[in-house]
Amino acid sequence: MPKYHDELDAVLRALADPTRRAIVERLVKSPAVVSELAEPFPMALPSFMQHLGVLESASLVTSVKHGRVRTVSLRPGALDILHLWLGEQRTPAEHLADRLGIHLTRTTPKET
Template sequence: MVRCVPNHRDELDGVLRALADPTRRALVERLAQSPAVVSELAAPFPMALPSLLQHLRVLEDAGLVTSEKHGRVRTVSLRPGGLDVLHLWLAQQRTPAELAADRLGTHLARYVPEER
């Protein structure tokens, strides 16, 4: 089983810290649908724009989102692969029993009973 190497552990810690906040999770869920301009992202949240920008900064520092500015408009999008380190870590936490059950399921899925 592959273990998280130290640099990936720091990356994982940053992702988990970023996703610990419900506002940031909501932003990630929204951005999973499509990129959005900051004003559109801010609309559903009862907070000042600087507070929302701070949340976006945390997500960007964790490598989960990217943004680009065109004139006065900033567009934010999910960074492809940003959640990969979390996915890898979660996969490593699966128990041997879960892995054995997966192998059994794969084996049984290949078995097709003969029609009578």
């Protein structure tokens, strides 16, 4: 088992829900205030806040409160653990195909 097993499980659980995935997709563009984030979702604000809580518990997002306004941001590098894990799942055949592609790119004469 990898050392990051618990962190990976938390991220996968958090992203298993389509609402939370949509929130992350929105936050990739820029930070947003909670009311703006919640607007497109047909649910009460307390339910939406539970989704944000799950994302925050999984260390995918952070939030800062200024007065009465809470701004949510995607944590830099938050999805790196998924990239790492998926990279470890690649088969040896995929690695060989990658190496072949690199070799062919370097050795194939370019058309003029």
